[in-house]
Every structure is written in C-alpha cells, then in structure tokens.
Amino acid sequence: MRILVTGAAGFVGSAVVKDLVDAGHRVIGLVRSAAAAGMLATLGAEAYAADLRERDSLRAALARADGVIHTAFNHDFSQFRANCEADRDVIEFLGGELTGSDRPLIVTSAIGVLPKHGLVTEATDAVPLSDAAANPRAASEIAADAVAELGVPVSIVRLPPSVHGEGDRAFVPTLIDIARAKGFSAYVGNGENRWPAVHRCDAARLYRLAAERASTHARFHAVAEQGIPLRNIATAIGTGLDLPVAPIDAEAALNHFGWFNHFAAMDIRASSAETRRNLGWSPGGSTLLEDLAAGVYFGGS
Incomplete structure (x- = not known):
C-alpha cells in the first residue's frame, strides 16, 4: 500500500x-520543513511538503494514497480546545475526500477522553462533546464517527497518557521538568491514580495493523500497560534525577503542577484485549518504568 501519514516527523508519526x-x-x-523531509528520506519515505490547512495540497497528496494514517495534532495546551476543533475539521476533510472509495482512514484519539472510573475498553464511548465538563479531545472521535457514516473504513487508535521511548517530549518529560524546577518529585495523595502506557514502537505497529485490516468504525487501544500508579512514576523520576519523592495534597498540587495538574491527577485503567484479539497485536517493547530506569529521559540531568 501507498500510505499517507500526517504528522510524519513527530514522535509517534516517525515511528509509524x-x-x-x-x-x-x-x-x-x-x-x-527541510529538516523533517531529510529525516523521512533516511527512513525510506517520500516527503511531501504541505500544511493540513492547505487543502489543495492535501487533496493532491490524498489522490496518490491508498490509505491515510492521521497522527498530526497541535499539542499547544494554551489553545487546546481550538486545536481539537481544528483536528475535527481535518478529519472531516479527509473523510470527505475518501468517501466513495475503500481507502482506510486511521485517526488518533486519546484514552483520556474516556470515563475516569472502572476499566475502560475499546467499546467504551468517548465523553460527549455536549457535556460541559467533557474533554474537547473527543471531537476527533465524533468526527471519525461522522465519517464512518459516509461509508469510509475508519479506525480510531486511542493513545494512552504515556507513549514513551527515546525522544518523548510529552507527559513524562513534563513531570521531569516540574520535578527539576520544584526540587522534588511529587504525586497526589497516595499516588494510586494510574496512567496506561505503551512504547512508541508498539503503538506504531498497531497503526500499521489497523491500516492493513481497513476495519469499518473500529476502535483500538494502544495500551501495553493497563495502569501504572503515579507514585511509581514519580519514584522513578526522583531516582533518575537524584531528588526526593514526596506526596502532596490536592490543594498543593494546583500550585506544584500548574496547568498540568489535570493530567497529574488522571486516574484511568484501560484494556487492549479486543485490540490484541482482533489485530493480533502483541506489544513487546520496554515498559515505561524500564525506560525511566534506563536513563533515556534524563540526559543533561
């Protein structure tokens, strides 16, 4: 297959x-960018210069593709809702262009859009966007559902809070930066709130399997570990930075974590049993705590 990948130079996209x-x-x-194009060339891929907002260029790239894997997303949390709405627009555009063909579209969502109680599965519905307290990231799944109604074979890959490995610049590095700045590695309360996790290479393989299967209206969980207690993550960070580790209460957490407090307090367990069964996916990469122990997160510490 000739597959178009958005966000191809990103942490997840380049692994895909x-x-x-x-x-x-x-x-x-x-x-x-030219630098991103050069990186793709070293991977054996063709670089195509285009911005997702430039619809004519995007349309031309789509015309050459047998399928699309959409990993691009703007992670600037200062305009998170606007970025989620922009992602909705892109997915709707991609779906409209693919309508009438059998070309698969694989889109990216987040485990964090699911209810924060019990064990969530691939069948668990995302929080409705109409709910005022909902995570606006659910817009991507709502758009994918609308595209599926057009007959496009759409699959949704839900990523966990930690997609880890060398080069990660997301949630775990944020916790590390906060620990450095504050002088200690913290967790909230008893630290039993949990993050699911997956190695980036395992996540990449799942995207490929989803594209090869070309399912209709399927949801897959890129989850290797159902839930790692934040206390364990904070302890590993403290060890890596040679800093003390301490619990803090919910009030102190607001000051300690700032804008990241919502994520530091996230408690969600996620299953990938259906994904493994349906795609034959078997994650085998290192665990998050193994990556932290290996020191790849602490360069320059």
Whole structure:
C-alpha cells in the first residue's frame, strides 16, 4: 500500500513511518520543513511538503494514497480546545475526500477522553462533546464517527497518557521538568491514580495493523500497560534525577503542577484485549518504568 501519514516527523508519526516502510509499504509523509523531509528520506519515505490547512495540497497528496494514517495534532495546551476543533475539521476533510472509495482512514484519539472510573475498553464511548465538563479531545472521535457514516473504513487508535521511548517530549518529560524546577518529585495523595502506557514502537505497529485490516468504525487501544500508579512514576523520576519523592495534597498540587495538574491527577485503567484479539497485536517493547530506569529521559540531568 501507498500510505499517507500526517504528522510524519513527530514522535509517534516517525515511528509509524519506520514501521510501515520496514513492513514493505510505500509512505508519503506530510512535512513542513527541510529538516523533517531529510529525516523521512533516511527512513525510506517520500516527503511531501504541505500544511493540513492547505487543502489543495492535501487533496493532491490524498489522490496518490491508498490509505491515510492521521497522527498530526497541535499539542499547544494554551489553545487546546481550538486545536481539537481544528483536528475535527481535518478529519472531516479527509473523510470527505475518501468517501466513495475503500481507502482506510486511521485517526488518533486519546484514552483520556474516556470515563475516569472502572476499566475502560475499546467499546467504551468517548465523553460527549455536549457535556460541559467533557474533554474537547473527543471531537476527533465524533468526527471519525461522522465519517464512518459516509461509508469510509475508519479506525480510531486511542493513545494512552504515556507513549514513551527515546525522544518523548510529552507527559513524562513534563513531570521531569516540574520535578527539576520544584526540587522534588511529587504525586497526589497516595499516588494510586494510574496512567496506561505503551512504547512508541508498539503503538506504531498497531497503526500499521489497523491500516492493513481497513476495519469499518473500529476502535483500538494502544495500551501495553493497563495502569501504572503515579507514585511509581514519580519514584522513578526522583531516582533518575537524584531528588526526593514526596506526596502532596490536592490543594498543593494546583500550585506544584500548574496547568498540568489535570493530567497529574488522571486516574484511568484501560484494556487492549479486543485490540490484541482482533489485530493480533502483541506489544513487546520496554515498559515505561524500564525506560525511566534506563536513563533515556534524563540526559543533561
């Protein structure tokens, strides 16, 4: 297959590109810089210069593709809701262009859009966007559902809070930066709130399997570990930075974590049993705590 990958130079997207190429697929990766184009070339992929807002260029790239894997997302949390709405628009556009064909569309969502109680599964519905307290990230799934109604074979890959590995610049590095700034590694309360996790290479393989299967209206969980207590993550960070580890209460957490407090307090357990059964996916990468112990997160500490 010739597969178009958005966000191809990103932490997850570049792993997806490598996995696709290694499996014998041809890849067109959307990029916005010469440096990103060069990186894709080293992976054996074709770079295509385009911005997701430039619909004519995007349409031209789509015309050459047998399927699309959409990993691009703007993670600027200062305008999170606007970024989620922009992602909704992109998914609707991609779906409209693919309507009438059998070309698969794989979109990205987050485990964090699911209810924060019990064990969530692939069948668990995302929080409705109409709910004032809902995570606006659910817009991506709502858009994917609308595209599926058009007959496009759409699959949703839900990523956990930690997609880890060398080069990660997301949630775990944020906790590390906060610990450095505050002088200690903290967790809230007893630290039993949990984050699911997956290694980026395992997540990449799941995207490929989803594209090859070309399911209709399917949801997959890129979850290798159902839930790691934040106390354990904070302890590993303290060890890596040679800093003390301490619990803090909910009131102190607001000051300690700032804008990241919502994520530091997130408590969710997620199953990937159906994903493993339906796709034959078997994650085998290192665990999050193994990555932290290996020191790849603490360069320059």
